[in-house]
Amino acid sequence: MAGRGGGDQWVVHDADSGVVVARRELETVGHGAFHYVHPVDGSVYLDIGEGQDGSVILRGTGGADSEPEFVTYPWSDRCLIDLAPSGQQFMTVDHGQADVAFHDHPDGGVLFTLPIEAFGYDPEASFVEWSGGYLTEDTAIVTLGGESQDEDEWFRYHLVDVRTGTLSGEFTVEVSNPYELVPLGDGSWLTGGAGGDPVRWSRAPQPFAPPRPAESTSPCDRQK
Secondary structure (H helix, E strand, O other), X not given: OOOOOOOOEEEEEOOOOOOEXXXXXOOOOOOEEEEEEOOOOOOEEEEEEOHHHOEEEEEEEOOOOOOOEXXXXXXXXXXXXXXXXXXXXXXXXXXXXXEEEEEEOOOOOEEEEEEHHHHOOOOOOEEEEEEEEEOOOOEEEEEEEEEEOOXXXXXXEEEEEOOOOEEEEEEOOXXXXXXXXXXXXXXXXXXXXXXXXXXXXXXXXXXXXOOOOOOEOOHHHOOO
């Protein structure tokens, strides 16, 4: 956009020498990107955010004895949130924040999708946050949020049984924003502590639930 270069590239370096061993020209203009390493096969997922234009997810494979291969998943409107501890599936949230979906690894086939209505909220007044992840192999945390008539933001964490695609209740934890909670996949999670240092939890803290707003405005006006 500033006229200083072309599109994005995904570059693979030798970890010892720094030599470029592969380069993939991408059809994206990213505002930011995140890598996710598969816990079993070592492949790497790349989620590229393009601002209002959406989000692109790619996967790179290859090892010391093979050329890297790159696959682009057929969506431009889903944000990668987390990989399951076993690597058998992954979780995405709609870029427009209308639903959460769970996918097979590696082909990306949709196992099930939960829209906002499935959590008991009005889709015109709430949204799915781009946060959460796998608390365990069988349980994921999905974050719902919104804004009250007084312009006070609210959010709640919900547990999903990924084996059945059903809700398992709310997950209550005292944090200051929906992105502070980071599930680690082994039943524990991180939150911010005193001075900004992370704190790791392995059992439920004292319940905390912000008051549910009686009415919220549309998330369309929300700026991230």
